[in-house]
Structures are given as C-alpha cells and as structure tokens.
Amino acid sequence: MNCNFSEENNSLTQSLDTSSNFAISSCGNSSSKRWRIVLYSHDTMGLGHKRRNLLIAQNLGLSPLNVDILLITGTNQSNNFSGGDGIDCVTLPALYKNERGSYEAKQWQMSLDEIVKMRSHIILATIQNFKPDILIVDNVPKGAMGELKPTLKYLKKETNTFRILGLRDILDDPKTVYQEWKKAKNEKIIRTYYNEVWIYGDPMIYDAIKEYKFSTDIASKFRYTGYFDQRSRLDFSSNKSNFKLNNKDLALCMVGGGQDGANLALTFAQTILPNNVQGIIITGPFMPKEVQEYLLNIAKNRSNLWVWKYVKEPTFLLKEAKWVISMGGYNSTSEILSFEKRALIIPRINPRREQLIRIQRLQELGLVDMLHPDNLTPDSLAKWLKEEKNTPQVHNYIDFHGLKRIPLYLNSICQQIQHKNSSNKFPMVA
Numbered sequence: 522m523n524c525n526f527s528e529e530n531n532s533l534t535q536s537l538d539t540s541s542n543f544a545i546s547s548c549g550n551s552s553s554k555r556w557r558i559v560l561y562s563h564d565t566m567g568l569g570h571k572r573r574n575l576l577i578a579q580n581l582g583l584s585p586l587n588v589d590i591l592l593i594t595g596t597n598q599s600n601n602f603s604g605g606d607g608i609d610c611v612t613l614p615a616l617y618k619n620e621r622g623s624y625e626a627k628q629w630q631m632s633l634d635e636i637v638k639m640r641s642h643i644i645l646a647t648i649q650n651f652k653p654d655i656l657i658v659d660n661v662p663k664g665a666m667g668e669l670k671p672t673l674k675y676l677k678k679e680t681n682t683f684r685i686l687g688l689r690d691i692l693d694d695p696k697t698v699y700q701e702w703k704k705a706k707n708e709k710i711i712r713t714y715y716n717e718v719w720i721y722g723d724p725m726i727y728d729a730i731k732e733y734k735f736s737t738d739i740a741s742k743f744r745y746t747g748y749f750d751q752r753s754r755l756d757f758s759s760n761k762s763n764f765k766l767n768n769k770d771l772a773l774c775m776v777g778g779g780q781d782g783a784n785l786a787l788t789f790a791q792t793i794l795p796n797n798v799q800g801i802i803i804t805g806p807f808m809p810k811e812v813q814e815y816l817l818n819i820a821k822n823r824s825n826l827w828v829w830k831y832v833k834e835p836t837f838l839l840k841e842a843k844w845v846i847s848m849g850g851y852n853s854t855s856e857i858l859s860f861e862k863r864a865l866i867i868p869r870i871n872p873r874r875e876q877l878i879r880i881q882r883l884q885e886l887g888l889v890d891m892l893h894p895d896n897l898t899p900d901s902l903a904k905w906l907k908e909e910k911n912t913p914q915v916h917n918y919i920d921f922h923g924l925k926r927i928p929l930y931l932n933s934i935c936q937q938i939q940h941k942n943s944s945n946k947f948p949m950v951a
Contacts (some may be wrong), residue, residue, distance in 0.1 A: 556586060556935055559653040561593045561644070563616070563665035569777065569852040570659045571596050573689075573721065576749055577657070577927060578608050579757045584928040586935070591651055593644060595665070605757065611647050613640045616665055624666055633666065641668040648672050654938055655931065657685045657719075662710040673714040681941060683934050686715045689851040690722025690748070691729065693873045698733050708739050718743045719930070721851075723920040726882055746927055747920035751836060751852075751859035758834035766841070769799040769825075772906060773842040775835060777850045779805025783812040785867055785897065789846060790819045790826060792902040800826045803835055836860070844906055849876035849891075857889070858915045864889045865905045867897055888913045
C-alpha cells in the first residue's frame, strides 16, 4: 500500500493550529459558563480505556474551553494519576474479564448481578449530581453488562446532556462485530441514546463504517477524530525518567496491563540480547504475581535485564527505546507509532482478533513488524533484534490529529447547547 500523506497532514496541522484557538475561544471565552464533561470507561481488562480517556481529559484541560471534567472508571489505578486542574475521578468497584471473556467481580465475593447493580447505581447518582453538559462513553454503548442503561435513560428523559460514544479504530473482525452488535442491540442503543459516535482512528488505516456496514442512520452519526499523538503524555507527568542506561541501547518489552502478557514477558526474559543492549520488561499491574516474581528472579541473574512491575508513565521509556517488543493493543500501538519506534508486535488473537487486524494493516504499510503468537520464541525475538531496518516515518502515513480535533468538535457542541438554551429548539435524539 502506498499512501504518503505528509503534505496533506502538514496542511491539516497548520489549519487545526490556526483555527482551534479562534474557534474555541469564540465559545469558551464568550460565556462565564463552565462546561461539565464526563468520560466513562468500564475498564475490565488492562489500562487502555482509562488511559485513553485520561489523555482526552488532560488535553481538554489545556484547551481554551472552560471545563470541569469527571472520569468515571473501573480501575483503581486511576487514583494514581496527574489529572490537572479541573479534572477529578470516581472509581467503580472492579470488574474482571476472565479468560473466557466473561465478567466477574475482581476483589469481592459478590455475584455478577450484585456488583453490576452497585456500579450502575454509583454511575447514575454521580451523573445526577454532577449534571454534565456532555457525556463521552468509551467503547461499550450500554456499559459493562448494561450498567449504563439507567443513566442513558435518565439523561435522555430528564436532561439535555449531549451524549457521545467513543470507539477505538478496530473493534473485531466484521463477522464477530455484526453478531455481537446484533445480539446486544447496539445500533438501537446508538439510535436511541447517542447524538454522535467518534472513532479514534484514521479511515485510511481501517474504515470501520465501511468494514462493519453500519445502518445508514447510524453511520451518519459517526465522525473520525484521527489517532492521538501520544507524545503529549510527556507533558502531563511529573514522574520524569530517572534511569541510567550507561550508553547502552534500550530494548523495551511492553505488555499493557499485563493480564494476558505473561507469555511475551517470559519469552523476552529468555532472549539473548545483542551486546551493549539493556532490556527492560514492564509487567503491568495486572500480571499474575507468581509470573512477576519469576521474572524478577530471572533478572537478578542478568545485568542486562531489568523487570519493573509498574511505570506510571511508560512513554518516558518508550522515548528512549531503540527497539520495542509489544502486544498490539490500541494504546500501546498508538504510543509506539507516535514515537516512530522500530517495533515487533505480537498481537493477542483471543478472545478478539482486533489486535491481529490492526497490526496486519500496519505491517502492510511497513510501519511495524508482526510476529504471530504461535511463532513467539526467544530465538525469533533475538533474530529480529539483530535485523537492520530504517526508522518508520509514521507521521507521513497516519492522521495523528485526534487531540486537536476533539476540542473543536466539543466547541461546536457547546455552541449547539448555547443555541438550544437561547432558542429552546435544540433537537433531541428521537
């Protein structure tokens, strides 16, 4: 595939830089109103959903929009974040998605019905008291196990809150998405309760509207934001990098939250690294403790291998890395691409094929290398580390302007809300 968009992207960047402050200031500074925005993520596996919403919140906090932002999240890792002024968080009791893809309570001896009911009540009470102008829901239209349905019904019936569903670039293979969305009646939920649907991706990489063949009226609500330039994460963390490589090259192994990354981490720990290379494994907070301990014991006997259980902001390490070996989750992949790193991606293939589809597309563009998990061995990793390849010029191929577009989109919505308040003619979702 040959699609060099450097000139188009450069002109778009200039256009967004020029227009954003003017357009947003026309709404954000002309009124004393402070806009309230809620970002919900169910967070039952890994850290990707929460990290995505947090990055949106942090960038909105720096935009000319006058905002108070509340994150509603299902992971207690959210308690340890630098949100910034005007950003706060409500953490739900934790759910866990097991290997079969089914939900269960993570910490308590409580039935699934009990914990979902509790989470649902917390969400509704929070929304009723915070009274948001805008709600952005991450990935799951009804929330985990339908926990958002009472809140969506309340918002539609009792408020003028503008409701947005945010989706990652790829959900799964089209057949699976069709079956799951039909069973969950997701199109009906979107038709009834959502004003817009945002796709955090670039249709030149994956055109979800075309691939998933959404109904015409549903597709009309969709907007692509572009991917998020993850380099901006460096601006939001006070936890600067404080490690010394002693003139060694860094080979970084990332497994997301770590819940299903044990095999990759163990394989990397057994890989013979090139001379003058320092290997670092970030296990993630959700990797089983016995695997973490085993990896730490391996590292004790190897001066060229460090194992860290959790890094508050891994992009500081990513910035320094010469090679990255990683799973293929949305956030991890976006981070690797943003920093234009040489990367070998080993995608998860169960219970979803989303990672496999994403990495296959990127490999076709020559932006990453892919290794099927069935072929993952210490020798295959060692062989890849010895290969000589050019650094991928990712920003010439992919639209990374999502964090610039979202404030513009929200500014337009704020103007609609202001117009509704002045004319009382704001169209509600049928």
